[in-house]
Amino acid sequence: MFAHLPGAEPTNYTKPSSTEKETEEQTTNKSPQISVTYIYTVEVAELLSNVTVTWNKNVMNCSLSISVENPLDESHYTCKIDIKTWQFWGKKGLKSFEVDGKRVDVYWDFRQAKFSNHAEPLSDYYVALVYNEEVVLMLGDMKMDAFKRTKKRPSLTEPILLCKKENVYGKRSFCAKAVFQKDKTEHDLVIEFSLSGLGDPEMGITIDGFEVIRVMNLNWRFRGNENMKVDDVGVQIFWDVHDWLFTGSSTSHGLFILKPAAEEGGDDKVGDGRHCRGNDGGMYDSPKERSSSTPG
Structure with missing residues (x-):
């Protein structure tokens, strides 16, 4: 249920030829895709909604999708932005759509954005979700530029990060950023696999x-969980690398979930791994590397 509304800024776009489009689609489909997804609770269109922000990246393209869930009927309203890093046009724009019949605007500026091998930009960009007179969700580090352009004030209700999920490709290791406390301090997380002297995998x-x-003897401990401390904050990590180790398919996954440790008497169960519960939790999904991707 996406609709452009009057007053939206036009985005420059040059339609590619059919040959160029076919070549690009073939390359895109063959390229392994990495992604990172954030789920926030945001007050938008006078509703307290879950907003899912997903960054996708492959060899050719980057894209961003923002999906707003209507808690009244569980319908979703989605805005997608394609980012071609080698082109200048299209890196700044505005799209508008409706949530429960109310106009919501998405402003973005990637003209100076710095990209790396991660799905989302490193710095020098902003994405602002605007409803009425408020910026209800802000992404990126160029906040002042966003407020100046939108001429809107920050929302009185601060968004809450519920979950972060990453999907990456790698043979032996991958890196990510994780937040475990309310002060939003980012920590560098690295998960590495190696072989011990007996040829058994360890992590x-x-x-x-x-x-x-x-974790030693990973062939036997392919599923498990451990508790640890990060800046005096209890953190639980759950892992399931059975398919990653024992399934021959290149799309086999290893699953890692990090979440704040439950308080005494709380529920430590993680369920089937499909959902991430608890504030500032992180879920990291690592498929096996395809032959066309670069070693991690």
Whole structure:
């Protein structure tokens, strides 16, 4: 239920030829795609809604989709932005759509954005979700530029990050950023696989350069969980690498879930791994590497 509304800024776009489009689609389909998804609770269109922000990246393209869930009927309203990093046009724009019959605007500016091998930009960009006179959700580090352009004030209701999920490709290791506390301090997370002297796989997890977990005999401990401390905050990590280790398919996944440790007497169950519960939780999904991708 996406609709352009009057007053939206036009976005420059040059339609590619059919040959160029076919070549690009073939390359895109063959390229392994990495993604990162954030789920926030946001007050938008006078409703407290879950807003899902997903960044996708492959060799050719980057894209961003923002989906707003209507809690009244569980319908979704989605806005998608395609970012071609080698082109200048289309990197700044505005799209408008309706949520429960009310206009919501998405402003973005990627003209100076710095990209890396991660799905989302590193810095120098903004994406602002605007309803009425408020910026209800802000992404990126160029906040002042966004407020100046939109001429809107920050929302009185601060968004709450519920979950972060990453889908990455790699043979032996991958890196991510994780937040475990309300002060929003980011920590560097690295998960590495190696072979011991007996040829058995083992797994190490480091946070900010310090190893916090070492799992030996991974062929036998392919599923498990451990508790650890990060800045005196209890954190639980759950892993399931059975398919990643024992299934021959290139799309086999390893699943890692990080979440704040439950308070005493709380529920420590993680369920089937499909959902991430608890504020500032993180879920990391690592498929096996395809032959066309670059080693992690």
